[in-house]
Amino acid sequence: MKLFRDFFFYTRNQRRGILLLVAAIVAVWTVNWWLRPAERSFPQTDAAYMDSLMADYKDFLASVKYQDSIQEQRFKSQDKPASQPELRPFDPNEADSAQLCRIGLPGWMARNVVRYRQKGGVFRKPEDFRRIYGMTDERFETLRPYIRIARRDTATTPAIADKIQPDTTSKDSTRKPTIPLFQHVRKYPAGTIIELNQADTTELKKIPGVGSVIARMIVKYRTRLGGYYSVSQLKDIRLRADLLEPWFSVDTTAIKRINLNRGGTASLRRHPYINFYQARAIVEWRKEHGPLKDLTPFEQHPDFTKEDLERLRHYVCYE
The missing domain is CATH 1.10.150 (DNA polymerase; domain 1)
Incomplete structure (x- = not known):
């Protein structure tokens, strides 16, 4: 009992603090209760309110289904050519995206072909065309009889363009006869400048x-x-x-030169040899010191290397 009394024994100041705390809690609860009358009425019990909620929910579902249908049609349209394909002989190493679309490839697949060539890819035989991302067996078999890979100049160096030989391994007796795709470009002889x-x-x-x-x-x-x-x-x-x-x-x-005393940051950085920080440094130097006469002020600048200044000298003027 003594332990119990000691545990619940409070001084006068402590009892005052407890009473003030209880009073503050009651006051806060009372103010909160008066400021939120909507919760006391519990609007979910109102039938009209519930009907309006259901109507809004149905409108939301309808809009989601509509957006889904539009997205689905968009994906389907990407996999179909814009018009009736015109099957004709083509060279996958030379045909541009417009030609590839005309033979039935969707736009995104035609861009994949062009991107593959820009990165150094070469189609050496018709079967290589099958490796393009998105190419199905059905579409490839449809296009295969029309693939014409032209013979390249035998003097071609592999570092510039690979040697391409025509496909002579096919034994398909139903294959259509070869139709010339274009006149081959006559190459210059060695020693031409x-x-x-x-x-x-x-x-x-x-x-x-x-x-x-x-x-x-x-x-x-x-x-x-x-x-x-x-x-x-x-x-x-x-x-x-x-x-x-x-x-x-x-x-x-x-060579067309750019005037370093006239161009702003945006125009200067369009040149391949001038980045944003270098263009900003040029403009700021002009504001502080006046027109430039040469590139000497930037020889010790942290944004310019010796190589940067050397190649830039061929493209700048100060008039």
């Missing part, structure tokens, strides 16, 4: 080993740069510059 900054895609494709894809890569990167100052720059787009160098001469007077 063309100007790298002036040649268009038609002329570039006359170099042994250079096809449509590589020719477009060279011209597109030349446009972004403003012109080449060296054949070695072809390494920037993952081409074997050492193998292509004997075919080119470079006229550096054709």
